[in-house]
Amino acid sequence: MNALNVKTVADYTAQGTKPDILFWVGCAGSFDDRAKKITKAIVKILNHVDIKYAVLGAEESCTGDPAKRAGNEFLFQMQAMSNIAILNGYEVKKIVTACPHCFNTLKNEYPELGGHYEVIHHTQLLQELIDSGKLKVEGGTFKGKKITFHDPCYLGRANGEYLAPRAVIEKLDVELVEMKRCKTNGLCCGAGGAQMFKEAEKGTKEVNIERTEDVLESKATIVAAGCPFCNTMLTDGLKHYNKQDEIQVMDIAEMIAQAADL
Amino acid sequence: MLTYISNIIFIALLSTAVYFFTKNIKKIIRNINLGQDQDLTDNKVQRWGIMARVAMGQSKMITRPVAGIMHLFVYVGFILINIEVLEIIIDGILGTHRILSFMGGFYNFLIGFFEVLALLVLVGVIVFWARRNVVKLKRFTATEMKGWAVTDANNILYIEIVLMTAVLMMNGADHALQLANYPHYTQAGSFPISSVLFGWLQGMNPTTLMVIERACWWLHIIGIFLFLNYLPISKHLHILLAFPNVWYSNLAAKGKFKNNPDITREVNLMLNPSATIDPNAAPPKFGAKDVNDLSWIQLLNAYSCTECGRCTSNCPANQTGKLLSPRKIMMDTRDRMEEVGKNIDTKGVDFNDGKALVGNYITAEELWACTSCNACVESCPINIDPLSIIMDLRQYLVLEKSEAPQSLNSMFTNIENNGAPWQYSQADRLKWANE
């Protein structure tokens, strides 16, 4: 067992049981230093509320989202098929993930290829846990702070989820302020569609800089994010304006873990 | 005989207008059918609901209030005033005058109401004209808004100004004749707007008035016939196609991109070596190179596009100076479709002009700038999906042409070799739990 007490689905199987929910960590959550902190925050919350969850560990592989959005449908379907074989092999029924891209792909694009799961985003799980009383949070250090939420394209417009992240943030007794472009009208951070993995085309500005200007205009001191890629893009944007010390980019899971003192 | 001459001219004009209109619409339907099959006839109840809300109810127009309200004036005016056109057509065929006036008070109300609408249409159209030509809103002056796109937009506005002015002036003259108790001009209608705008006609010589009345009547109806035949070459075609286009909207989550079934077959073959290959199966298609590789709904989208530019003005790539403009994607698709259609008409079905949508119309640079954020899809007032076209064209670039940017090729290799877009070993995926 590892330091954080994270079990794999294989661990459960070895004991002849099954987890209730699979935590799909995703590539960013597994390897990116910033995103790993989000992963750990989620694990702390899951441990705290005593959910029977597991990860795939070394059996997890890229969902194929960046390949598909970059036009490599072939690679996407190869990834999807092998992931589905593993997920179905373990009879996975429910998946939670902190990456809206994984969320979208697993939820919307896997079913046709044989992967049928109930897929939720971690902000939806957090809302569920708080509403059912399993997770108790108070504002703590966040109380009264001006916080804005950046809608990830693949959670918001792509899947119509605008409320869960906001509901969770509001539990922290904060002043939730909206950027001028939000919800259906939210502006992309610039990472989607495989842009994360390539240089931007010639233009007058980077998309994340444009979005960071919305953040600055909102006067928030924390930007809540719900996607590891948005997190990176906004962090870079704030550095560009030398505002990284005044404005923090935090995933909602990190805020909850911190508020609950986990 | 001479008494029937105007009826005959009218019937001839009407038939000619309908004949050419039908012919051109048939060509458009044929062009749309150049696209691949896609079944979108599920959930009919939901589809009628969306059509009622989005197309008839204009629900997505109001996100921009000025344009939304002005458009509502023009839209409602246009539809309702067409009821009067019905009367005009019957009068034209039968040689009668205001044949529906037997409805009495209700008729008077209708005519008065139409006059108010005509005025609102005029107001809307003038505001639209000013936004394009005086205020020069950015979304109407962007790169793809040149040449025909600009001329077309203004033509529509000018035609509507002429049509509405003709109706009001016709009523004004009619009213003046009625006041003079001139024979044939039945006392009918109410004229709240024309009696003000064209009150100066009252008391004029009845013959002059009659000439004015008849001239405006003919101008209005001939204008409508011409307008009808202008639609097929104009973005104004949306007044017809917006309805089916919205009915066939994508009902799935916007984030769900279609899985290419040809590739599913190929992948299944690779994963399951014992599977047999169907020797009669069509060769697999990877993405779209030209309009006939797209699906018919994507082509209907292109013909329905209003060129309003809401998609482009909300596009993060476009806002940050990249070449990509989702409106241009739709306009290019339509232009290419028209070109392919003309080739079929003049040079036969099998003619190949050596051109394609990718390359000759849309460049790789445009395609690679898309973040797949769905802002364009969300902002389109008639549920057009430029993103789906971008993705199909990208798939062609990558799988048929192997023309992905180098950094993306590295990302592909990483996913293939270690199951992540970066160079980390899959075996290390749980390392974070010990850090």
Ligand code: SF4
């Ligand atoms: S999906 Fe692509 S084309 Fe559409 S708005 Fe976003 S970046 Fe622009």
Ligand code: SF4
């Ligand atoms: S695709 Fe839609 S939003 Fe874009 S220009 Fe056409 S009608 Fe307007």
